[in-house]
Amino acid sequence: MSAENQLSKIISQLKSSPNLSYSESSALLSQAKLALLKLNALTPATTSDPALLALARDTYEAGALASIRAKNPESFTRYVSQLQPFYELPPNVLPAAGAGGERKKITGLYLLLLLTQGRYAEFHSELESLSARDGGASNEHIESDKYLGYPIRLERWLMEGSYDRVWKAMKKGEVPCEEFGVFSDILTYQIRSEIASSSERAYPSLPLSSTKSLLFLDSEGAVVDFARSRGWTIKDGHIYFPTEADEEGEQGQEASKVVIENTLGYARQLETIV
Amino acid sequence: MPGKTPDKEPVENGGYRGGNDMKDKPKPKSKKNAKEGEDEMTVVVPPSKKQNSAPPPDVEDGDVAMDVDNADDGEAKVDPVVQTLSDVKSNFALLDRAVVLFDARFTLRALRSISSIRKRLTPDILAQAISEAYPASTPSDALPRQFLSALGRPDVQLGRQPGPEMEIDSEPKAGKNGAKKEVKDIIPEIDVFFGILTQVLFHDNKMWQQGLEFSRFLVDRIQSFNRRTLDSLSAKVYFYYSLFAEQLAPLPPSPQSPIVSIRPVLLAALRTAVLRKDVDTQASVIVLLLRNYLLTSHISQADLLVQHSQFPENAANNQVARYLYYLGRTRAIQLRYTEAHEHLTAATRKAPSSACALGFSQTATKLLLVVELLMGDIPDRATFRQPTFEAALHPYFLLVQAVRVGNLEDFETIIAEHVDTFRRDGTYTLILRLRQNVIKTGIRMMSLSYSRISLRDICIRLHLGSEESAEYIVAKAIRDGVIEATLDRERGFMKSKEIGDVYATREPGEAFHDRINACLALHDESVKAMRFPMNQHRLELKSAQEAREREREMAKEIQDGDLDEDDLGGEFEGM
Numbered sequence: 001m002s003a004e005n006q007l008s009k010i011i012s013q014l015k016s017s018p019n020l021s022y023s024e025s026s027a028l029l030s031q032a033k034l035a036l037l038k039l040n041a042l043t044p045a046t047t048s049d050p051a052l053l054a055l056a057r058d059t060y061e062a063g064a065l066a067s068i069r070a071k072n073p074e075s076f077t078r079y080v081s082q083l084q085p086f087y088e089l090p091p092n093v094l095p096a097a098g099a100g101g102e103r104k105k106i107t108g109l110y111l112l113l114l115l116t117q118g119r120y121a122e123f124h125s126e127l128e129s130l131s132a133r134d135g136g137a138s139n140e141h142i143e144s145d146k147y148l149g150y151p152i153r154l155e156r157w158l159m160e161g162s163y164d165r166v167w168k169a170m171k172k173g174e175v176p177c178e179e180f181g182v183f184s185d186i187l188t189y190q191i192r193s194e195i196a197s198s199s200e201r202a203y204p205s206l207p208l209s210s211t212k213s214l215l216f217l218d219s220e221g222a223v224v225d226f227a228r229s230r231g232w233t234i235k236d237g238h239i240y241f242p243t244e245a246d247e248e249g250e251q252g253q254e255a256s257k258v259v260i261e262n263t264l265g266y267a268r269q270l271e272t273i274v
Numbered sequence: 275m276p277g278k279t280p281d282k283e284p285v286e287n288g289g290y291r292g293g294n295d296m297k298d299k300p301k302p303k304s305k306k307n308a309k310e311g312e313d314e315m316t317v318v319v320p321p322s323k324k325q326n327s328a329p330p331p332d333v334e335d336g337d338v339a340m341d342v343d344n345a346d347d348g349e350a351k352v353d354p355v356v357q358t359l360s361d362v363k364s365n366f367a368l369l370d371r372a373v374v375l376f377d378a379r380f381t382l383r384a385l386r387s388i389s390s391i392r393k394r395l396t397p398d399i400l401a402q403a404i405s406e407a408y409p410a411s412t413p414s415d416a417l418p419r420q421f422l423s424a425l426g427r428p429d430v431q432l433g434r435q436p437g438p439e440m441e442i443d444s445e446p447k448a449g450k451n452g453a454k455k456e457v458k459d460i461i462p463e464i465d466v467f468f469g470i471l472t473q474v475l476f477h478d479n480k481m482w483q484q485g486l487e488f489s490r491f492l493v494d495r496i497q498s499f500n501r502r503t504l505d506s507l508s509a510k511v512y513f514y515y516s517l518f519a520e521q522l523a524p525l526p527p528s529p530q531s532p533i534v535s536i537r538p539v540l541l542a543a544l545r546t547a548v549l550r551k552d553v554d555t556q557a558s559v560i561v562l563l564l565r566n567y568l569l570t571s572h573i574s575q576a577d578l579l580v581q582h583s584q585f586p587e588n589a590a591n592n593q594v595a596r597y598l599y600y601l602g603r604t605r606a607i608q609l610r611y612t613e614a615h616e617h618l619t620a621a622t623r624k625a626p627s628s629a630c631a632l633g634f635s636q637t638a639t640k641l642l643l644v645v646e647l648l649m650g651d652i653p654d655r656a657t658f659r660q661p662t663f664e665a666a667l668h669p670y671f672l673l674v675q676a677v678r679v680g681n682l683e684d685f686e687t688i689i690a691e692h693v694d695t696f697r698r699d700g701t702y703t704l705i706l707r708l709r710q711n712v713i714k715t716g717i718r719m720m721s722l723s724y725s726r727i728s729l730r731d732i733c734i735r736l737h738l739g740s741e742e743s744a745e746y747i748v749a750k751a752i753r754d755g756v757i758e759a760t761l762d763r764e765r766g767f768m769k770s771k772e773i774g775d776v777y778a779t780r781e782p783g784e785a786f787h788d789r790i791n792a793c794l795a796l797h798d799e800s801v802k803a804m805r806f807p808m809n810q811h812r813l814e815l816k817s818a819q820e821a822r823e824r825e826r827e828m829a830k831e832i833q834d835g836d837l838d839e840d841d842l843g844g845e846f847e848g849m
Contacts, residue, residue, distance in 0.1 A: 120609050121607075124607055127703065160710045161749070161750030162743040163746045164742040195746065195749070197753060198752065202752040207764060259783065266790060
């Protein structure tokens with residue numbers, strides 16, 4: 001019983017003070033996990049006491065949020081996978097915590113993490129299981145959810161190419177809660193390089209002044225730095241992109257190699273047939 | 275074979291399935307129908323006829339089949355019962371031969387006959403057949419008895435409604451005692467065959483719970499055997515096992531569904547099957563597991579299963595088709611469209627063309643259409659014209675039209691109108707991803723029609739949020755190679771480049787290469803698919819030896835000068 005009391009104390013401590021430094025919170029979390037181990041509740045078993053299950057879930061949720069605040073994606077992913085079996089439990093064993101439940105927040109954060117890491121396959125798998133889990137008819141429901149809808153919309157805009165909307169969504173009060181803001185740096189970097197690579201192909205040249213707004217940079221100085229890092233040339237206040245003319249000769253050679261290879265392949269096959 | 279009717283009925287069913295009818299049907303049926311798409315597919319396997327005929331019994335079940343149970347007992351018994359009994363028994367011979375000759379084909383034939391038997395099968399007939407088949411005092415006497423008691427359960431339960439059945443229930447026992455002296459070993463194949471018949475019976479009468487319990491027992495038993503001649507039978511047993519689990523209370527999408535609990539059993543079966551090189555069970559269990567995972571949307575588990583298991587190359591065609599379908603589905607969700615397209619094309623081609631597998635073909639085709647759209651291709655118009663597909667594919671037809679024209683507004687109204695259909699087909703989330711394709715097509719149409727167009731107009735035509743969005747979207751389309759154009763930021767327009775001659779590029783060559791490869795692969799596969807009867811080469815050897823002898827004789831005769839050239843030519847030709 002003492003372990004259980006200790007555990008709930010730690011959890012309330014973690015919840016009440018979200019501004020703890022990562023080292024402090026991780027010290028608390030490892031204590032909590034030790035307590036869980038003593039109670040034999042690290043993973044759900046059919047025999048576990050529901051109250052214990054809820055405690056374990058709260059511990060992992062707190063841990064996940066703490067690692068997001070500390071920008072530690074590995075540890076966050078670990079917590080999410082530990083939470084997964086708890087979320088799969090039937091509601092009569094482990095009632096979904098009503099107001100205090102962090103499930104949607106954590107799932108939303110996880111989706112966003114997958115998105116920023118470019119793991120689209122996993123992103124969509126997760127999404128699929130999400131819509132199936134709630135019984136199918138709730139797609140609009142998921143999209144309108146504060147936490148879940150956010151990464152879904154971002155993904156759609158990123159895929160379409162409406163980068164300005166992504167930019168707007170990351171600014172101001174659009175972010176559902178502070179933890180989501182952690183990803184905005186990564187996302188900004190990501191859309192900026194996306195825009196840069198499309199601009200290279202789409203524009204013959206760009207005036208410096210409007211490039212600033214195009215790339216969501218703060219000053220022309222930043223534009224110049226960015227252009228250098230991508231190897232663009234700047235002349236008369238315009239940016240010129242490197243052309244890819246030099247690569248064509250090689251391509252031609254490669255093409256003839258492919259044709260030769262194919263033809264040899266046919267010859268070999270024909271020989272086996274005839 | 276069940277004659278014409280059973281073949282036709284599924285077709286009708288299939289036709290409805292896609293249509294509006296589905297929605298109106300009361301629960302049990304629509305459930306069945308929705309499932310059927312995959313189910314029938316499921317059914318299609320080598321003993322394929324079996325499942326085909328599944329729908330018809332289902333439809334009749336409520337009114338016809340039950341009536342038969344009640345009414346028949348009295349008078350009509352004479353003919354159908356005797357007939358069915360002898361049908362059931364005739365399979366023993368097949369199974370016996372399968373064991374003696376070690377040829378799975380006989381087993382498959384026995385399995386195929388189930389489809390015709392199942393319609394006439396009632397609990398009492400089955401009980402009678404069992405009692406007649408088993409002598410009471412077999413050396414392995416515990417096993418058949420145990421088996422019968424498990425089978426006895428349905429009789430007791432059904433017996434509560436009509437009286438006569440209770441008598442029949444006891445009759446078998448008498449019969450059993452009578453047959454005592456007949457000492458003959460019953461091979462396990464026959465045990466399992468009875469097991470399958472019982473499963474079929476439970477299934478057709480929608481007794482899911484009893485079916486599951488019985489299947490659990492049967493699976494336990496099967497696992498204690500190690501006989502290669504049982505392989506195709508046990509594959510079937512697992513199939514029904516998981517079918518029962520799917521039908522039970524918390525239905526699949528819920529994580530508490532019983533299908534989750536049968537996973538360990540299936541995985542164990544898979545391991546055993548692989549170790550024993552039991553191709554039939556291996557193939558069908560992999561397919562069942564995939565289906566199982568996908569039903570609860572455990573995509574990553576399904577993916578892991580595919581990565582860590584090897585689907586047997588020489589599995590039955592229908593299993594291959596199903597496997598490809600589930601694989602294609604997984605890949606489509608993971609955005610690996612090229613692979614998905616490949617697998618789904620193969621699945622639709624491998625699907626049996628007969629009417630019985632229509633549901634599978636339709637489901638696979640629907641998914642294939644969506645994947646084609648996602649890849650930026652426009653599916654062939656002819657697909658939608660096939661009479662059996664027309665009704666079912668109608669929403670998809672509208673969808674394709676919207677995508678082809680690049681009309682975002684139409685696209686969204688169509689989605690809204692047919693949400694239910696798409697959701698039921700499990701294509702809804704995939705279709706939502708199509709939005710970007712619609713936009714891309716729209717941009718492409720515009721770049722083809724105008725040599726220069728302002729971003730503002732693009733924004734208005736495509737109903738995009740703002741000019742900035744339009745600019746980013748067009749830039750992205752240019753980078754992705756959707757259109758050949760340049761943007762002018764200062765003056766805010768898009769200028770299309772002249773379209774080059776396709777025949778100057780490598781594209782025709784590549785297309786040609788693909789086709790040649792397809793032909794060569796087809797040739798290889800048809801060579802592999804040929805069947806060479808066992809020991810046939812010995813005959814050839816023999817005749818070759820004879821020929822050599824004749825040649826030697828001839829040579830001798832020539833030497834002796836007895837033969838002139840003409841004869842010789844003739845002889846050689848003969849050889």
